[in-house]
Amino acid sequence: xxxxxxxxxxxxxxxxxxxxxxxxxxxxxxxxxxxxxxxxxxxxxxxxxxxxxxxxxxxxxxxxxxxxxxxxxxxxxxxxxxxxxxxxxxxxxxxxxxxxxxxxxxxxxxxxxxxxxxxxxxxxxxxxxxxxxxxxxxxxxxxxxxxxxxx
Amino acid sequence: xxxxxxxxxxxxxxxxxxxxxxxxxxxxxxxxxxxxxxxxxxxxxxxxxxxxxxxxxxxxxxxxxxxxxxxxxxxxxxxxxxxxxxxxxxxxxxxxxxxxxx
Numbered sequence: 578x579x580x581x582x583x584x585x586x587x588x589x590x591x592x593x594x595x596x597x598x599x600x601x602x603x604x605x606x607x608x609x610x611x612x613x614x615x616x617x618x619x620x621x622x623x624x625x626x627x628x629x630x631x632x633x634x635x636x637x638x639x640x641x642x643x644x645x646x647x648x649x650x651x652x653x654x655x656x657x658x659x660x661x662x663x664x665x666x667x668x669x670x671x672x673x674x675x676x677x678x679x680x681x682x683x684x685x686x687x688x689x690x691x692x693x694x695x696x697x698x699x700x701x702x703x704x705x706x707x708x709x710x711x712x713x714x715x716x717x718x719x720x721x722x723x724x725x726x727x728x
Numbered sequence: 729x730x731x732x733x734x735x736x737x738x739x740x741x742x743x744x745x746x747x748x749x750x751x752x753x754x755x756x757x758x759x760x761x762x763x764x765x766x767x768x769x770x771x772x773x774x775x776x777x778x779x780x781x782x783x784x785x786x787x788x789x790x791x792x793x794x795x796x797x798x799x800x801x802x803x804x805x806x807x808x809x810x811x812x813x814x815x816x817x818x819x820x821x822x823x824x825x826x827x828x829x830x
Contacts, residue, residue: 589795590802603788610780618773626772633776637784644791651798658802662809701811 590654591647599647606640609633683708690720697726740796747789754782 586596613633617626683692684705692708693700708720735742758778762771 588803588806589799599791606784610776610784614773614776614781617776621769623769623772626769630772630776633780637780637787640784641787644787647791648794648798651795655798655801655805658805662805662812698812701808 590651590658595647595650599643602643603640606636606643609636609639685720691723692720693723694726697723699723699725738796740792740799744789744792744796747785747792751782751785751789754778754785758782 586593610633613629613636616629617633620626620629682695684695684700685692685708686700686703686705693705695705755778758774758781761774761778765771765774
């Protein structure tokens with residue numbers, strides 16, 4: 578089930594609504610903290626100060642709760658997105674290698690034990706070298722086809 | 729490294745660093761204030777402003793820093809998704825070099 582969080586902030590896992598909640602609650606916490614400080618600074622009686630000290634503690638807790646909720650929401654959105662993106666990958670990885678015509682379309686990460694198709698997602702961003710078909714057959718004992726890109 | 733350029737590109741981490749610094753300064757100033765006052769009633773305002781204020785700023789700094797990490801990961805997923813979508817399969821025959829007899 579895809580959870581819709583409303584309009585997203587640009588390039589981020591959060592919705593505008595969540596950003597509003599973070600700013601609002603932190604602002605409220607800061608305001609309460611300033612009020613608590615102002616009252617305690619102008620109050621000579623310790624008994625009356627302690628009440629406002631508690632208000633200050635509550636203000637920090639409110640802000641902290643908003644912060645934790647913000648980070649948890651971001652983490653959750655990332656997990657959902659990661660699952661979606663990775664769920665797409667096997668289908669792409671499975672369809673792509675079988676449709677390539679080149680006979681030299683195997684690559685290997687130097688030192689690795691698997692041969693990959695060039696589009697395999699497990700070698701994205703890695704330095705690879707092409708393995709020629711003849712060499713591939715010779716190297717068959719040492720190299721095995723990647724289970725992800727040949728699935 | 730151009731510091732200004734870095735600060736602008738990493739505005740969230742720069743802000744987090746500034747908030748960490750401010751939080752630490754607030755805590756130290758609060759401690760100094762409390763230690764100089766003999767009466768508890770005069771110490772309480774320092775506890776609220778320096779102590780609680782410092783904790784508030786440190787928490788906000790942590791939010792900025794961790795949000796930057798999450799945003800980085802989000803952009804990485806964007807790039808990965810785009811790369812996956814851009815790969816167009818070509819219409820050709822199935823060929824599996826691995827199974828080709830030698």
